Amino acid sequence: xxxxxxxxxxxxxxxxxxxxxxxxxxxxxxxxxxxxxxxxxxxxxxxxxxxxxxxxxxxxxxxxxxxxxxxxxxxxxxxxxxxxxxxxxxxxxxxxxxxxxxxxxxxxxxxxxxxxxxxxxxxxxxxxxxxxxxxxxxxxxxxxxxxxxxxxxxxxxxxxxxxxxxxxxxxxxxxxxxxxxxxxxxxxxxxxxxxxxxxxxxxxxxxxxxxxxxxxxxxxxxxxxxxxxxxxxxxxxxxxxxxxxxxxxxxxxxxxxxxxxxxxxxxxxxxxxxxxxxxxxxxxxxxxxxxxxxxxxxxxxxxxxxxxxxxxxxxxxxxxxxxxxxxxxxxxxxxxxxxxxxxxxxxx
Amino acid sequence: xxxxxxxxxxxxxxxxxxxxxxxxxxxxxxxxxxxxxxxxxxxxxxxxxxxxxxxxxxxxxxxxxxxxxxxxxxxxxxxxxxxxxxxxxxxxxxxxxxxxxxxxxxxxxxxxxxxxxxxxxxxxxxxxxxxxxxxxxxxxxxxxxxxxxxxxxxxxxxxxxxxxxxxxxxxxxxxxxxxxxxxxxxxxxxxxxxxxxxxxxx
Numbered sequence: 001x002x003x004x005x006x007x008x009x010x011x012x013x014x015x016x017x018x019x020x021x022x023x024x025x026x027x028x029x030x031x032x033x034x035x036x037x038x039x040x041x042x043x044x045x046x047x048x049x050x051x052x053x054x055x056x057x058x059x060x061x062x063x064x065x066x067x068x069x070x071x072x073x074x075x076x077x078x079x080x081x082x083x084x085x086x087x088x089x090x091x092x093x094x095x096x097x098x099x100x101x102x103x104x105x106x107x108x109x110x111x112x113x114x115x116x117x118x119x120x121x122x123x124x125x126x127x128x129x130x131x132x133x134x135x136x137x138x139x140x141x142x143x144x145x146x147x148x149x150x151x152x153x154x155x156x157x158x159x160x161x162x163x164x165x166x167x168x169x170x171x172x173x174x175x176x177x178x179x180x181x182x183x184x185x186x187x188x189x190x191x192x193x194x195x196x197x198x199x200x201x202x203x204x205x206x207x208x209x210x211x212x213x214x215x216x217x218x219x220x221x222x223x224x225x226x227x228x229x230x231x232x233x234x235x236x237x238x239x240x241x242x243x244x245x246x247x248x249x250x251x252x253x254x255x256x257x258x259x260x261x262x263x264x265x266x267x268x269x270x271x272x273x274x275x276x277x278x279x280x281x282x283x284x285x286x287x288x289x290x291x292x293x294x295x296x297x298x299x300x301x302x303x304x305x306x307x308x309x310x311x312x313x314x315x316x317x318x319x320x321x322x323x324x325x326x327x328x329x330x331x332x333x334x335x336x337x338x339x340x341x342x343x344x345x346x347x348x
Numbered sequence: 349x350x351x352x353x354x355x356x357x358x359x360x361x362x363x364x365x366x367x368x369x370x371x372x373x374x375x376x377x378x379x380x381x382x383x384x385x386x387x388x389x390x391x392x393x394x395x396x397x398x399x400x401x402x403x404x405x406x407x408x409x410x411x412x413x414x415x416x417x418x419x420x421x422x423x424x425x426x427x428x429x430x431x432x433x434x435x436x437x438x439x440x441x442x443x444x445x446x447x448x449x450x451x452x453x454x455x456x457x458x459x460x461x462x463x464x465x466x467x468x469x470x471x472x473x474x475x476x477x478x479x480x481x482x483x484x485x486x487x488x489x490x491x492x493x494x495x496x497x498x499x500x501x502x503x504x505x506x507x508x509x510x511x512x513x514x515x516x517x518x519x520x521x522x523x524x525x526x527x528x529x530x531x532x533x534x535x536x537x538x539x540x541x542x543x544x545x546x547x548x549x550x
Contacts, residue, residue, distance in 0.1 A: 093416065098358040117358045119408045150550050157543050163523035168539045171413060171546045176420070180546075 088112065091129045091178050102127065110148070110280065115183065118170045124183035125170055128152075128280075131177065146174040148280070153179055155237055155282045162235040165228055165275045184275050186251050189225065190244035190305055193218070196269050197308050215312065217267040221249075221274075222312050223319035228274040229298070230323025233330070238290045240281030242298035244305055248275040288326060292333035293342050295320070299334075350495040352463075352484035354476065357408065360415055362470035367463040367483055368407075370398060370502055371493035378453035380491065387426075390486070394432040395451035398458035399508035400515060401436070402538045403500050409542045410435040410449075411462060418464075428464050438516060438544035448515055458506040460498065461487060516541040 094102045094114060099121035102114040111130040118125035130145045132138070149172060159166040167182035196218060225247065232239060239246070249272040283290070295317070303310045317334070321327040355366040374380075383391035394411075401407050414431035417423050425431045425442055437445035451459060463483050471479065488495070496502050513519050518537055527533045 093359060096359045096361050096419075119358055119405065119412060120356075121358065123405075150547075153547050154550055157547055160540065160543060161521050161523055163526055169543045169546045171409060171416075171542075173416060173420070174550075175422075 090114070091127070091131070092176065093173065093178055094127065094129075108280070111177075116180075118180050125180045126167070126183050127178055127180050129178045142175070145177045149174040149177060149179050152279045152282065155279045155284065156181070158284070159232065159235055159237055159276075159279075162231070164231045164235055164237070165273055166232075166279070167275065167277060184248040184250055184277065186249045186272055186275075188245050189221070189247040189249050189274065192249045192270055192272075193221070193244060193306050193309060196266075197306065217270045218309060218312060219315050221270045222315040224274045226316040226319030226321075227323050228276055229295070229316075230320045230327060232276060233291045233294070233320075234324040236284055236286045237279075238283050238285045238294050239276065239279065240283060240294065240297075241278065242276075242294055243301040246276065246278045248277055249273075250275050288330050288333045289337075291326075291330045292337045295330065295334050296337045296342060299338075350497045352480055352487065353498055354480055355408065355411075355498075357412060357415070360412075361419070363467055364415060364418075365465050365471070365476065365479070366411060366415070367465070367480060368411075368498045369461045369484070369487060370496050370498040370506075371459045371461065371491050372398075372496050372502075372506070373457060374459045374491060374493035376490075376492040377451055377456040377459070380459075381451050381453050381456075383490075384451065391490075392427060392429055392463075393487075394429040394460075394462035394464075395456075396433060396436070396449055396460040396462065397451060397456045398460050398503060398506040399455075400449050400512060401460060401503055402507055402512060402534070402541055403503055404498065406538055406541055407436075407460065407462075407503070409545055411464075413545065415464065429462065432462055432464070435548075436545060438541075438548055440549040459491065459493065460503075461491070512537070512541070516544050 088104065088107075090102060094116060098117055100117065102116040105113045105115050105126070107113075111128055114127040114129065116125060116127050117123060128149075130149060132145070133141050136144070153169050153172055153174075156166055156169050160168055167184055170180040170182065172179040225244075228247070229239075229242065249270070251272045285291075298316075299313055302313055302316075317331055321331050350369070352367050352369045355368050357366055360366070380391070380395055384395065394414075396407070411432050413435040414428050417431055417435075418428045423431055425434050430442075430446070433450045434442045434445035436449040465479060465483075516537070518524060518540055521540065524533055524536060524540075527536060
């Protein structure tokens, strides 16, 4: 059932376009029994039956409102810019003097990443900072921040002990919400692949088909990614947000080529060790389902960031399957996940 | 001639100064330990057994953690110097930390000394030099041993690797067993030790 709605408009509170999802309870069933029903059904994964038998109706509201400027001329672009200007106070730990000022690298939904130094000026480090959230109760906020920083650090330690390529943790203060980790040189894999694809002759022309040799460096990189993800899963860690942006390509040192032949300047773009970063959403799990979902997320992300290299994803999966014993089982599970999507449990 | 080093650290206010020195073949460890136990105010130093320390990076990670807790006002031991020693531990047992990384009457031969001094205002360079020489004069007077520079090379000669492996739970770690190169292995152990310290009590 679709309903239209009009919001009361005032200059103080600009309306935002939003979609609401609500659930109407059927008469004669109490809330608690209803929830039970959902969770039981959900565990069995009977998605289609559950809506019928529980008697729940889903109602969507869609609000589509014009932009703020259209509604109120007072909201000019200039005032909006000043209002949304990021005022990021650095964490307390970065307010003390250092050889170089910290650089804000990126900002995520939960935290910020700074490039700074640890101990000495010649040791760069990445400082991950989760600022306090004003919209949360302070006690809850402190607890969540602490738990999230700690769990990320624990996952990193586990990976490092098992030999998975991840950055090392130098120091942390979970209560203050920061963690200093090893700075990984190089570019994200996403940048490397796009640069590589960009430098190739345009594929639209279809003049000469891409030969296997042309792709060799990229295929090699895909295999290295597959092995890195396989090594990660082998230790019982599921990343939760695998994308080519969350992998770094650390160039090999000139002295050690790790047995890979140098193939000219162009191939150099894709050279390097694949280091997996950003374990903010990582969980510890040994289940094939979770691993398959992790791969599925990577597959979808890969297809949208590098559509031109999508056909090479098979190479990644092939290398993944060879990395550990349960690899083939996970790949089999991936087929199921592809058919139904990411969420099996229908919770959250 | 080795002397007391003023150790610069990143992200530390100018009002806090860190000094460090390394003494080899120390003969009066029992005396020094007694002074610490009796809380002699003149002996407010971090005395660290050099055999449990891997490198400067490892040592300074402990110093930085201790300074950070001092700045936060969350010291869990009597002062910042004992905090340095317990920061080198990978669990929250303070007595355990003193025993393993601190000075011990019988076993300690090589000794690292860390002194952290604070003042309400940053000192001028001359005052800093004066302060450094005062501390050094006191140290050379009370410690019977040979001062050597606090460098990675010197620290490498004093490290007791089996002990460090035990203290930092590095036995049977898959990544260390897979590494063949000895230098690479030591580097990895250093990383894992620092990581263990960072994750203390988690």
